[in-house]
Amino acid sequence: MATLYVMVGISGAGKTTWAKHQLPEAVYIGSDEIRMELFGKELTLKGYRRVHRLMNQRMRACLEQGRDVVVDSVHLSRRARRRVLRDAPPGTRTVAVWIDTGIGQAIRNDSQRKRHVPFFAIALMRPRLVVPSKEEGFQEIRRVHWHENHALGAPAPAGETS
Numbered sequence: 001m002a003t004l005y006v007m008v009g010i011s012g013a014g015k016t017t018w019a020k021h022q023l024p025e026a027v028y029i030g031s032d033e034i035r036m037e038l039f040g041k042e043l044t045l046k047g048y049r050r051v052h053r054l055m056n057q058r059m060r061a062c063l064e065q066g067r068d069v070v071v072d073s074v075h076l077s078r079r080a081r082r083r084v085l086r087d088a089p090p091g092t093r094t095v096a097v098w099i100d101t102g103i104g105q106a107i108r109n110d111s112q113r114k115r116h117v118p119f120f121a122i123a124l125m126r127p128r129l130v131v132p133s134k135e136e137g138f139q140e141i142r143r144v145h146w147h148e149n150h151a152l153g154a155p156a157p158a159g160e161t162s
């Protein structure tokens with residue numbers, strides 16, 4: 001049975017880093033990449049529905065082929081997560097991965113990368129984040145604390161094997 005991993009966490013929390021580092025076998029579906037494909041840039045609020053419709057179509061197709069999938073977006077609300085879960089084929093094992101990083105650390109992380117999310121936008125996300133729960137339909141909830149995650153060290157550069 002294929003597994004669907006739904007990333008949850010504020011911007012700069014480390015979701016993309018974790019997903020690519022910890023789930024290298026899973027098909028990675030990220031909203032930034034889809035936005036880039038559709039609109040030529042990562043940071044745009046344009047076409048939210050279109051972006052998510054395409055993410056869900058790809059997710060479903062891969063899960064139907066029996067491949068594990070990781071869906072990477074902030075997924076702060078139950079509603080946002082419900083929209084993902086309802087498009088998963090019946091029988092899919094679903095896991096929420098909550099990257100639980102504080103606002104201060106997320107802002108520091110953001111400052112270390114090329115594209116930046118305004119610090120106030122990051123700060124405003126935390127109160128909107130609803131902690132994922134099994135009642136939403138997840139079989140498993142994984143909570144990743146920043147200090148444990150960070151202890152893993154920086155991800156290996158592309159192509160390097162460990």
Ligand SMILES: Nc1ncnc2c1ncn2[C@@H]1O[C@H](COP(=O)(O)OP(=O)(O)OP(=O)(O)O)[C@@H](O)[C@H]1O
Binds near residue numbers: 012018113117154
């Ligand atoms: N485990 C880690 N170890 C070391 N540095 C990390 C780790 N996770 C994240 N970082 C740093 O934090 C930055 C932001 O992380 P990342 O892009 O994964 O966040 P994100 O949650 O995907 O944010 P967004 O929602 O905006 O896409 C990375 O560019 C990296 O510099």
Ligand SMILES: [Mg+2]
Binds near residue numbers: 015016017072
């Ligand atoms: Mg990301």
